[in-house]
Amino acid sequence: ENKDSLESTAATVGIEHLSNPRWKNVARLEGRWSNQSDSYLNTLGTVYKLTDEVTLLAKNVLNYSDNKAAESGDRIVNRFQLGAAYRDVETNRFDALSKVEYRYENNETTLSAPYQRNVYVLSAHMNYHPVRAVHLSGQYAVKYLNETYDFLQTSGMTQMVNSRFMYDINERWDAGLNTGVMWNNVSDGVQYLAGIEAGYLLAANLWVSGGYNFMGYKDKDLTDGDTAMDGAYFRFRFKFDENLFGKNKPSINKAMEP
Secondary structure: OOHHHHOEEEEEEEEEEOOOOOEEEEEEEEEEEEOOEEEEEEEEEEEEEOOOOEEEEEEEEEEEEEEOOOOOOOEEEEEEEEEEEEEOOOOOOEEEEEEEEEEEEEEOOOOOOOEEEEEEEEEEEEEEOOOOOEEEEEEEEEEEEEEEEOOEEEEEEEEEEEEEEEEEOOOOEEEEEEEEEEEEOOOOOEEEEEEEEEEEEEEOOEEEEEEEEEEOOOOOOOOOOOOOOOEEEEEEEEOOOOOOOOOOOOOOOHHHOO
């Protein structure tokens, strides 16, 4: 084995602009070079705090891989997002995020079966905390996909609605229910999500949870991780904001409330 073939060089440069308290702008460029392939990752983002409750966001991530093998082509992936976030800072009981996203992927790494994807996604996410023990969350998403795979073109629209109900049993344990439905205009099939979950508070704002979905679904663009698939899963939750280091304050760390 030629060990030199495994050697590579990487470099990263980034910049943040924080002079205005309402603006945050970031730019980052990463590169990795080897005799097998060269890859580049560029991230651009901006956040504008419109009011104390509303924040506007924009982000673009571009990844390019230049494969040098004769039997493998290049790969380009780009994701562009525009969004608006709302948080009820007075009571901290409700927050929401709406965003539109365009995803482009041109993958020729397997020259015998190249594919190209153009995906447009509109989604809305919400969390509601009416009382200390109850947490409600929901998501609606719709996507339009235009895909060319192995020189065959397909298109279609998929919609999804998810909800999760969580109840704090005590300061350390919680339990919940997951439900959802997904459908599209390509087939008549409708897929459902139904499952249960239990979680344990390891530290302030850090939870580990395990669940089991009796039925579920998976979508490359709409579902988050494996928590919507049928079967068992684990997930970690970590909540943080500008009050991250105020863990000794009962108003911030609910586990300290009497």
